[in-house]
Amino acid sequence: MSRCRTFRYLLQPTAGQRAALVHLLGTQCELYNAALQERRGAWSWERRRITLFDQYAEVKDLRAVRPEVLAYGVTVCRGNLKRLDRAFSAFYRRCRQGQKPGYPRFKSVRRFDSVQWEDTKGWSLKTEQRRLYLPGIGHVKVRLHRPLRGTPKAITVRREGRRWFVSVHCVDVPASPLPETGREVGIDLGVQWAVATSDGQLVAPGRHTRRSAERLALAQRELATKSRGSGHRARAAAQVGSIHRKVANQRKDFAHQLSRSLVNSFDLIVHENLKITNLVRRPRPRKDEASGTYLPNGAKAKGGLNRSIHDAGWGQFLSFCAYKAEEAGRQMIGVNPHYTSQRCSSCGHVDAANRCSQAVFRCLACGHEAQADVNAALNILGAGRALRGLLPVKASR
DSSP: OOOOEEEEEEEEOOHHHHHHHHHHHHHHHHHHHHHHHHHHHHHHHHOOOOOHHHHHHHHTTHHHHOTTGGGGOHHHHHHHHHHHHHHHHHHHHHHHTTSOOOOOOOOOTTTOOEEEEOSSTTOEEETTTTEEEETTTEEEEEEOOSOOOSEEEEEEEEEETTEEEEEEEEESOOOOOOOOOOOEEEEEEOSSSSEEETTSOEEOOOOHHHHTHHHHHHHHHHHHTSOTTSHHHHHHHHHHHHHHHHHHHHHHHHHHHHHHHHHHHOSEEEEEOOOHHHHTOOOOOEEOTTTOOEEOOSHHHHHHHHHHHHHHTHHHHHHHHHHHHHHHTOEEEEEOOTTTTTBOTTTOOBOGGGBOSSSEEEOTTTOOEEEHHHHHHHHHHHHHHHHHTOOOOOOOO
16 A cells, blocks of 8 residues: 655745745635636536636636746646635535535635645755755755655645745655554543553643633734734734744644654554544534523533643544554554443443542442543553454553
8 A cells, every 4th residue: 555645844945935935825826716716607607617627728828818827837726726626526525415515715815825736747856955946936945854755746835924834745655664562552532631541641731722822812912903904913913823833833743742652652552533523512502492592501611621622632643643653563443432431441330420520430330449531541442452353451550
């Protein structure tokens, strides 16, 4: 099976190259909006659906009327049109599944921050010279902090604040198997403890959003006082974005380090198959039919829990574990989360009253007492072993 990976590097453009990159984003944003308008107009007036290849064929006609759009090559224009086609494909998929459709929208040039080269034409990465050649931009310096592996197939150039990054999508990436350790672990994700393992380890959460809440609130208050369209507002908005990016980077670094530690230490990692989207869903409003008013539904408390779940970054952590485990030759199994926190890991008795508190588990049948999250992690490990076809073996604490 072909293994795909994406390698992300920092770009260090000159002042002229930075201006050219900004101009590239502006022209591609205009092309994206024009292609979207063409699709909308064809369906509204003629009930005709325009395909991706129809718009591919029209790109060459831009050279006569808008040569600056093609100054950066045809490949980046096709990557932009492919991006729009993916948005429509996702729209149709959500319609078929009965979800909220979310029709593709026009993009603001202030929020259009990335362009794609969908194949190997038009760009080249010279690793020895540490330069990335982009048509119309030139040879941009790249900080190759780690070697590129596999065969490069496509790139994405992205603006994040004042910085520029390139993501290189590679195929046929060779595996890097790790020696077997003979150890297995079950992990329980939470908000009080980021991860509780079946061997008794409790990892404290980073709580990066909570730590930056005061700075973020101050920056947002400053932003609210600035006039729209002014330079002061642009600088205030950049400050808010900078805080959000720092929090995201801290959360990502925490997930990378924790997932690497688990993959290096265990041959089998078992986790719960959590439906995170459902867990962070807002509670339904409760309406009093007699008076027509709405009753308390616990939305405030649920909102605090939702923020903690988002701050923990469960989905990101599990995705990092999955690709690292695949690359290292480890096995990762997801199990049904039902009753893992109510079942005794010693005798198997299931009762909601076994969970005395958030931190303490005490079995009403056998009297077994343990840290609640560690007990759940032991149950998760046992379920993973059974799912793999092994006999359940009680893990040592």
